[in-house]
Amino acid sequence: MxxxxxxxxxxSLIYPNLSGLPADETSYETWLKRQPLSEQPLFNYELISNIRIALQQKNWKQLADGLAQLPxxxxxxxxxxxxxxxxxxxxxxxxxxxxxxxxxxxxxxxxxxxxxxxxxxxxxxxxxxxxxxxxxxxxxxxxxxxxxxxxxxxxxxxxxxxxxxxxxxxxxxxxxxxxxxxxxxxxxxxxxxxxxxxxxxxxxxxxxxxxxxxxxxx
Incomplete structure (x- = not known):
């Protein structure tokens, strides 16, 4: 082993993945529809919003904690x-x-x-x-x-x-x-x-x- x-x-984690996160709930719905169908139930607006804010603030630990909530x-x-x-x-x-x-x-x-x-x-x-x-x-x-x-x-x-x-x-x-x-x-x-x-x-x-x-x- x-x-x-x-x-x-x-x-690619930042560009395009995280840089394309939605800024509000309306754009969140559009963003969610672009995600793989099998993964859509994994997301919620609060989680995505927290990850986006952590990216903007360059709070890498908070961002990592957010990603860790997903498979x-x-x-x-x-x-x-x-x-x-x-x-x-x-x-x-x-x-x-x-x-x-x-x-x-x-x-x-x-x-x-x-x-x-x-x-x-x-x-x-x-x-x-x-x-x-x-x-x-x-x-x-x-x-x-x-x-x-x-x-x-x-x-x-x-x-x-x-x-x-x-x-x-x-x-x-x-x-x-x-x-x-x-x-x-x-x-x-x-x-x-x-x-x-x-x-x-x-x-x-x-x-x-x-x-x-x-x-x-x-």
């Missing part, structure tokens, strides 16, 4: 929570695994990592946000020359410290290039990599691929 889960982090598989909770919930439910990691969030060096990346930290700490997980320096979309050259390399180094360091036997990677959230690096490093280091598209009914594991790592070069 895996005890450490390394997750890439994107921004982790609810689409509103975002790609990271959806995929981690599915992954743990299927027994790919222990129930109270350590969660390490590799997020971009952007305000949105840091904010979402904070939300995830509070969300999972309240459920008994040990959490650790990891800001990846240079991983920012306003400087493409820095993203390429520093950001992606720092992500690869961070994943390698975590796997080395925890050992591949006890690690897994959730490469669902984040930039496409960020996901690609996470998949590549997992394959090269012998660590299982999981991914969940929003239309998938369940999370999937990438099959083993003929990828190796030149450790002398590394």
């Amino acid at each position: 895996k005890t450490t889960l390394i997750s890439t982090v994107g921004t 982790g598989t609810t689409r509103l909770c975002g790609a990271e929570i959806n995929s981690i919930s599915d992954l743990i439910q299927r027994g790919y990691c222990i129930e109270k695994c350590t969660l390490i969030f590799c997020h971009s060096a952007t305000p949105d990346g840091e904010n979402i990592a904070e939300i995830l930290k509070y969300y999972y700490q309240s459920q008994g997980h040990r959490t650790e946000p990891k800001k990846i320096e240079g991983l920012q979309d306003d400087q493409p050259k820095l993203f390429r020359t520093k950001g992606l390399r720092n992500l690869a180094k961070t994943i390698s360091q975590i796997v080395r410290e925890q050992t591949p036997r006890y690690c897994a990677i959730n490469a669902t959230g984040g930039y496409k290039a960020q996901i690609a690096i996470a998949v590549l490093m997992g394959q090269a280091l012998g660590v299982p990599v999981y991914y969940k598209h929003e239309r998938f009914s369940e999370i999937i594991a990438f099959p083993p691929m003929p990828i190796g790592l030149d450790f002398s070069l590394w």
Whole structure:
């Protein structure tokens, strides 16, 4: 059983999920109709209003507490929570695994990592946000020359410290290039990599691929 889960982090939790929450009861009814039919009974105006206010006030703990009132598989909770919930439910990691969030060096990346930290700490997980320096979309050259390399180094360091036997990677959230690096490093280091598209009914594991790592070069 895996005890450490390394997750890439994107921004879909805020954009578009939480940024599109309704501002009043009239718009709430319209918003509710756009949610999956099976999830509509999970919502009420008071809960959605409290989450929206917490977002406006940047009260990340209150926001996380609001999301925790919904099942982790609810689409509103975002790609990271959806995929981690599915992954743990299927027994790919222990129930109270350590969660390490590799997020971009952007305000949105840091904010979402904070939300995830509070969300999972309240459920008994040990959490650790990891800001990846240079991983920012306003400087493409820095993203390429520093950001992606720092992500690869961070994943390698975590796997080395925890050992591949006890690690897994959730490469669902984040930039496409960020996901690609996470998949590549997992394959090269012998660590299982999981991914969940929003239309998938369940999370999937990438099959083993003929990828190796030149450790002398590394």
